Amino acid sequence: xxxxxxxLLGFGxxxxxxxxxxxxxxxLLTEKTGTRISLKTIVDLDITTDRGVxxxxxxxxxxxxxxxxxxxxxxxxxxxxxxEPARSFALKAIAHGKHLVTANKxxxxxxxxxxxxxxxxNGVEVLFEAAVGGGIPVLSAIKGNMAGNRFSTVLGxxxxxxxxxxxxxxxxxxxxxxxxxxxxxxxxAEADPTxxxxxxxxxxxxxxxxxxxxxxxxxxxxxxxxxxTSITSEDVDFxxxxxxxxxxxxxxxxxxxxxxxxxxPTMIPIDYPLADVHGVxxxxxxxxxxxxxxxxxxxxxxxxxxxxxxxxxxxDLSRSMCAGITRRCAPLGYLxxxxxxxxxxxxxxxxxxxxxxxxxxxxxxxxxxIAGALGARGISIASMLQSARSAADEVPIVIMTHEAxxxxxxxxxxxxxxxxxxxxxSTFIRIEDNLE
Amino acid sequence: xxxxxxxLLGFGxxxxxxxxxxxxxxxLLTEKTGTRISLKTIVDLDITTDRGVxxxxxxxxxxxxxxxxxxxxxxxxxxxxxxEPARSFALKAIAHGKHLVTANKxxxxxxxxxxxxxxxxNGVEVLFEAAVGGGIPVLSAIKGNMAGNRFSTVLGxxxxxxxxxxxxxxxxxxxxxxxxxxxxxxxxAEADPTxxxxxxxxxxxxxxxxxxxxxxxxxxxxxxxxxxTSITSEDVDFxxxxxxxxxxxxxxxxxxxxxxxxxxPTMIPIDYPLADVHGVxxxxxxxxxxxxxxxxxxxxxxxxxxxxxxxxxxxDLSRSMCAGITRRCAPLGYLxxxxxxxxxxxxxxxxxxxxxxxxxxxxxxxxxxIAGALGARGISIASMLQSARSAADEVPIVIMTHEAxxxxxxxxxxxxxxxxxxxxxSTFIRIEDNLE
Numbered sequence: 001x002x003x004x005x006x007x008l009l010g011f012g013x014x015x016x017x018x019x020x021x022x023x024x025x026x027x028l029l030t031e032k033t034g035t036r037i038s039l040k041t042i043v044d045l046d047i048t049t050d051r052g053v054x055x056x057x058x059x060x061x062x063x064x065x066x067x068x069x070x071x072x073x074x075x076x077x078x079x080x081x082x083x084e085p086a087r088s089f090a091l092k093a094i095a096h097g098k099h100l101v102t103a104n105k106x107x108x109x110x111x112x113x114x115x116x117x118x119x120x121x122n123g124v125e126v127l128f129e130a131a132v133g134g135g136i137p138v139l140s141a142i143k144g145n146m147a148g149n150r151f152s153t154v155l156g157x158x159x160x161x162x163x164x165x166x167x168x169x170x171x172x173x174x175x176x177x178x179x180x181x182x183x184x185x186x187x188x189a190e191a192d193p194t195x196x197x198x199x200x201x202x203x204x205x206x207x208x209x210x211x212x213x214x215x216x217x218x219x220x221x222x223x224x225x226x227x228x229t230s231i232t233s234e235d236v237d238f239x240x241x242x243x244x245x246x247x248x249x250x251x252x253x254x255x256x257x258x259x260x261x262x263x264x265p266t267m268i269p270i271d272y273p274l275a276d277v278h279g280v281x282x283x284x285x286x287x288x289x290x291x292x293x294x295x296x297x298x299x300x301x302x303x304x305x306x307x308x309x310x311x312x313x314x315x316d317l318s319r320s321m322c323a324g325i326t327r328r329c330a331p332l333g334y335l336x337x338x339x340x341x342x343x344x345x346x347x348x349x350x351x352x353x354x355x356x357x358x359x360x361x362x363x364x365x366x367x368x369x370i371a372g373a374l375g376a377r378g379i380s381i382a383s384m385l386q387s388a389r390s391a392a393d394e395v396p397i398v399i400m401t402h403e404a405x406x407x408x409x410x411x412x413x414x415x416x417x418x419x420x421x422x423x424x425x426s427t428f429i430r431i432e433d434n435l436e
Numbered sequence: 437x438x439x440x441x442x443x444l445l446g447f448g449x450x451x452x453x454x455x456x457x458x459x460x461x462x463x464l465l466t467e468k469t470g471t472r473i474s475l476k477t478i479v480d481l482d483i484t485t486d487r488g489v490x491x492x493x494x495x496x497x498x499x500x501x502x503x504x505x506x507x508x509x510x511x512x513x514x515x516x517x518x519x520e521p522a523r524s525f526a527l528k529a530i531a532h533g534k535h536l537v538t539a540n541k542x543x544x545x546x547x548x549x550x551x552x553x554x555x556x557x558n559g560v561e562v563l564f565e566a567a568v569g570g571g572i573p574v575l576s577a578i579k580g581n582m583a584g585n586r587f588s589t590v591l592g593x594x595x596x597x598x599x600x601x602x603x604x605x606x607x608x609x610x611x612x613x614x615x616x617x618x619x620x621x622x623x624x625a626e627a628d629p630t631x632x633x634x635x636x637x638x639x640x641x642x643x644x645x646x647x648x649x650x651x652x653x654x655x656x657x658x659x660x661x662x663x664x665t666s667i668t669s670e671d672v673d674f675x676x677x678x679x680x681x682x683x684x685x686x687x688x689x690x691x692x693x694x695x696x697x698x699x700x701p702t703m704i705p706i707d708y709p710l711a712d713v714h715g716v717x718x719x720x721x722x723x724x725x726x727x728x729x730x731x732x733x734x735x736x737x738x739x740x741x742x743x744x745x746x747x748x749x750x751x752d753l754s755r756s757m758c759a760g761i762t763r764r765c766a767p768l769g770y771l772x773x774x775x776x777x778x779x780x781x782x783x784x785x786x787x788x789x790x791x792x793x794x795x796x797x798x799x800x801x802x803x804x805x806i807a808g809a810l811g812a813r814g815i816s817i818a819s820m821l822q823s824a825r826s827a828a829d830e831v832p833i834v835i836m837t838h839e840a841x842x843x844x845x846x847x848x849x850x851x852x853x854x855x856x857x858x859x860x861x862s863t864f865i866r867i868e869d870n871l872e
Contacts, residue, residue, distance in 0.1 A: 021584055021726050031651065031774040032583050129581050135727035137581035144580065145565050145573035145748030147468050148457055215467065273733060276709050290457050291571035291744035294734035297709060298727060308727035312581030325759040338467040 002035040004318050007067030007098075009089055010079035011044035011060075014103055014130070016051040017307030018077060023054055029311070033318040037311075041067045068092045075317055077310060078102040087111050094118045094126075099326075101313040103130035103306055109207035109220050116331045125320075126331040127313035132205045133158055135305030136298040137312060138284045142212045143333030149288025151213040155432065156250040158205040160280035160301045161189045161196035162228050166246055166265075167278045169236050176231055188280060198227035199248060199263040206250035210261055213286065214254060215334040216342040218261060224347045226264035235357065235429060238398050239267050241385065242355070245275040246429065258345040267355055267431045273297075287436050348407035353382070353431040356409075358397040358416065359424040366421050367397065373416045374401070377408040394423050400431070438471045440754050443503030443534075445525055446515035447480035447496075450539055450566070452487040453743030454513060459490055465747070469754040473747075477503045504528045511753055513746060514538040523547050530554045530562075535762075537749040539566035539742055545640035545656050548647070552767045561756075562767040563749035568641045569594055571741030572734040573748060574720045578648045579769030585724025587649040591868065592686040594641040596716035596737045597625045597632035598664050602682055602701075603714045605672050612667055624716060634663035635684060635699040642686035646697055649722065650690060651770040652778040654697060660783045662700040671793065671865060674834050675703050677821065678791070681711040682865065694781040703791055703867045709733075723872050784843035789818070789867040792845075794833040794852065795860040802857050803833065809852045810837070813844040830859050836867070 006022075008015055022029070022039050029037050039058055047060040059066070067073055068089060076093040078100060080086045086107045090100055091114070100119065102108070108115065108128055119126045129139045133156070142151075157163050161183065168179045180197070183189035195201045203225040207218045228248050239246050244267035253260040268275050273295055277283040282300025287293045299305035320328050330336055360366045371381060385398045401409070413426050442458075444451055458465070458475050465473050475494055483496040495502070503509055504525060512529040514536060516522045522543045526536055527550070536555065538544070544551065544564055555562045565575045569592070578587075593599050597619065604615045616633070619625035631637045639661040643654045664684050675682050680703035689696040704711050709731055713719040718736025723729045735741035756764050766772055796802045807817060821834045837845070849862050 017726070025584055025586060025725070028586060029584060031770050034771045135582075135724075136730060137577045140581040141573045141577060144752065145576040145745060146571075147751040148461055148465060148744055148747035150461060150464060271712070273709060273712050276707070276712060288571075288744060289461070290453070290740040290747075292735045292738075292741050294572060294732070296730070296732055298730035302728075304726040305728050308582060308584055308724060311584035311726075315583040316580065319764050320759075323756075323759075323761040323764045325761055325764075328755050328759045328761075328764075334467050335470045 002322060004035050004037050004075060004321060005040045005073045006037060006075045006077060006314065007040060007070060007073040008042045008077045008079065009064060009067060010081065011042050011046070011051060012079060013303045014306045014310065015042070015079045016053045017303035018079070018310050019053045019055060019058070020304070021307045021311050029315065033315055034322055035318050037314055037318055040073055041070065043067050064089055069096055073098060074321065075099045075101060075314060078104055080104070082106055083110060090115055091118055094122050094124055097122055097124060099125045099317050101127050101310055101317070103128065103310060105131040105201070105204040105208055109204035112211070113217055119331065120336050123326055125317060125327055127316060128208070129313050130306045130309035132208050133282045133284055133296065134298065134300040134302060135308040136282060136284065136296045136300065137309065138296045139208070139212055140312070141296065142286070143329060146288055146291055146294070147333060149290050151286055151288050152254050153287040153435070154209050154213050154252040154284065155274065156205065156209060156282070156284040157247050157274060157277045158250055158282050158284065158300060159196055159202045159248060160282060161193060162202070162248040163277065163282070164188045164280050165197070166228060166231070166248065169231070169233055170245060173233055173237065175233050176229065197229055199225040202248060202250045202263045206252060206261060206263055209250065209284070210252045210259060211332050213252060214259060214342060215332060215339050216259065217339060222261060222344040224262040224264070228265050230427060231265050234396065238357065238385065239355070242383065242400060243270050244268060244431065245270055247274065249432065251432070255345060257342065259342050260345050260350055262347065262350070265429050267429050269433045293436060348405070350406045351403050352406065353403055353433065354401045354409055354428045355431060356399045356401065356413065356426060356428040358422060358426045359394055360397050361421040361423060362393055362395045363421055369419060370397065370399070370416055374412050377412040379404040379408055379412055437466070438758060440471050440473050440511060440757060441476045441509045442473060442511045442513060442750065443506060443509040444475060444478045444513045444515065445500060445503060446517065447478050447482070447487060448515060449739045450742045450746065451478070451515045452489045453739035454515070454746050455489045455491060455494070456740070457743045457747050465751065469751055470758055471754050473750055473754055476509055477506065479503050500525055505532055509534060510757065511535045511537060511750060514540055516540070518542055519546060526551055527554055530558050530560055533558055533560060535561045535753050537563050537746055537753070539564065539746060541567040541637070541640040541644060545643035549653060555767065556772050559762055561753060561763055563752060564644070565749050566742045566745035568644050569718045569720055569732065570734065570736040570738060571744040572718060572720065572732045572736065573745065574732045575644070575648055576748070577732065578722070579765060582724055582727055582730070583769060585726050587722055587724050588690050589723040589871070590645050590649050590688040590720065591710065592641065592645060592720040593683050593710060593713050594686055594718050594720065594736060595632055595638045595684060596718060597629060598638070598684040599713065599718070600624045600716050601633070602664060602667070602684065605667070605669055606681060609669050609673065611669050612665065633665055635661040638684060638686045638699045642688060642697060642699055645686065645720070646688045646695060647768050649688060650695060650778060651768060651775050652695065653775060658697060658780040660698040660700070664701050666863060667701050670832065674793065674821065675791070678819065678836060679706050680704060680867065681706055683710065685868065687868070691781060693778065695778050696781050696786055698783065698786070701865050703865050705869045729872060784841070786842045787839050788842065789839055789869065790837045790845055790864045791867055792835045792837065792849065792862060792864040794858060794862045795830055796833050797857040797859060798829055798831045799857055805855060806833065806835070806852055810848050813848040815840040815844055815848055
């Protein structure tokens, strides 16, 4: 029986999951691929800590070249994360004719083009199902069975940390800072959670989703990104009152040849399946011109779920290698040469419904002035709530708007915030409730 | 540029969707496969009715042999449905070296083995994503990126007609017969709805899901199948009271080498994502040992969604044909020779929680007798509700049990139904609320 030898870079949580899966389900993998998939070498700076998985028969080394230049190894799994040395290692592996399987969304969002070009030149594949949605096989589906569709929308809850925090804020009425602290203690948030809570990780994943859905290069800098740090328990409550839940969404839309690429807290109706994605679970919802709306739901992170996606990519490679072919499908699903660079719609031009919260003095005429400033920009009000929650003289006023241009909305708020009766900077959250 | 010529058998709704997709997204398909996928010939008994799609340049014929034996055609799309002539046509196409793409679950559930064997002998592929869940790419995911998992459970809402009826019964408190009639008028149910409402269609689809998940042959006769015709609006109401919704589920489980294969109305907790699958939408939820729980959701039927799955299979074939290979992956995802025949667990041996509804005279001691008969079989009661809805002397009594063997439950009910205070045959619905 043929044997496919694999090398692993990065022996962290997911790496340990991959080692476990390849051992535990080795016979199953052979039944499905006809080959033995064997992990020959693991590279990590720490090769002594016990990861709780059986490494018998596997070479452990600190020297990446032991994997990158080993002629016996035909597939490299890159699970180091981050930009460097992941990028250099990936390029070196590719230059040595090895296929690349990676879970590294940051790497591909920023250096994808360089890596795909190198892979093309060297006739190897780059597979990265684990980079978005953990174990959820959404990227394979976009490249594979849904390939006949032109997509119009992709929405994703793709960061488990943010979704965990927002879920607990919703369920417990707790504050952001309080839940973040507890999430850190429980290991659901990093000690430095910036990448997650500021939406950067979600933006990386959105880049990959957009590239696959629309066959386009996306520059991470063009993705609008807003995290969840300014969401208050008050906003969560008001959302509930109006029948919405707040989720950090990756949003990609195709509108007349321009792409919307944005990551921000979003209110979605409570009866949308996406609103029921709780805790560390992830979901991606796509709309194709033929398939219609489709949603994929599952564990977005974790040792075992992510290992499932990594090994799925290795199975895909193994089947092609056994058939004696390579690059049956290009990294983004489009043939080389058919990936374009579509223009990104500036944020000011997007059209959305908005939830706006004002903190105003409880005086006659305040509402009229706010409504007037909105109306002057063509923004019409769908519903309004003024609540007297505190004993103070200030009251929160919440307005839900009909569809408006972001630019108009920001200008109206800029004007309203100069009113002396407005006591704090007005905040807003975009609403998605008109999905096909 | 290479050209792949396709023949279509059956110009019904889905056939029209395929014609539309291949025309409308022709350029996109070429960008992704590097070939022109062209529909050369359509076979149907009716070649004159306007299907509302552009058939310019396509040969329309009543003679299946014009497709089955045309040496230019390399892929046959079978959308006739049913057993014959679909089976004979499929076998003839395969014998002439043509790949088979089909949406025909009935055919594969009953004659799959014969067709897969013929395909193996002739070195062609059999792809059938459209046979389960319409446009939802769940079969590709099981065979593909999730291939590294041993699955323990698969649950599916895979019949749009039943789900539409149950959804309306739930939302309107309407009766089965009444909703069925309206569904027929609106085209959501066939004039003869037996296959759908008796669970036969769902059983066909379960056979395919089981074969892919567990690498096993399944005899349709071994699948326990119970439809939705005896569900009353009373059951729907009681379910709601206890926090459940009733869905017709395809249920497959692996338990110690034995397979549970059953289709029946099932109560699932309202907060499960599956409970939010409304109307004609479908969903499949799988649990793998690494990926954990995963759910796929989308349009389970209809011209365009199903066409997406059919064309997805053609894209898959095209990519392999361009690479000069075939049978990169066998029909069930397992290599030929690795598909086994696992034993099916008899229904009497399954363990479930149950909702039981008794219609009893309102007399002292009735509950004690019912509880006694259940207790004697080791069935313990989780909760109970006696409601006096009618002015009559009879009251419905509802009992929710803890886990019990089906055999014990049926025996206890058999005994209880002999009590003179019981006024109608007792009914029960199985509960699934303990999912990983």
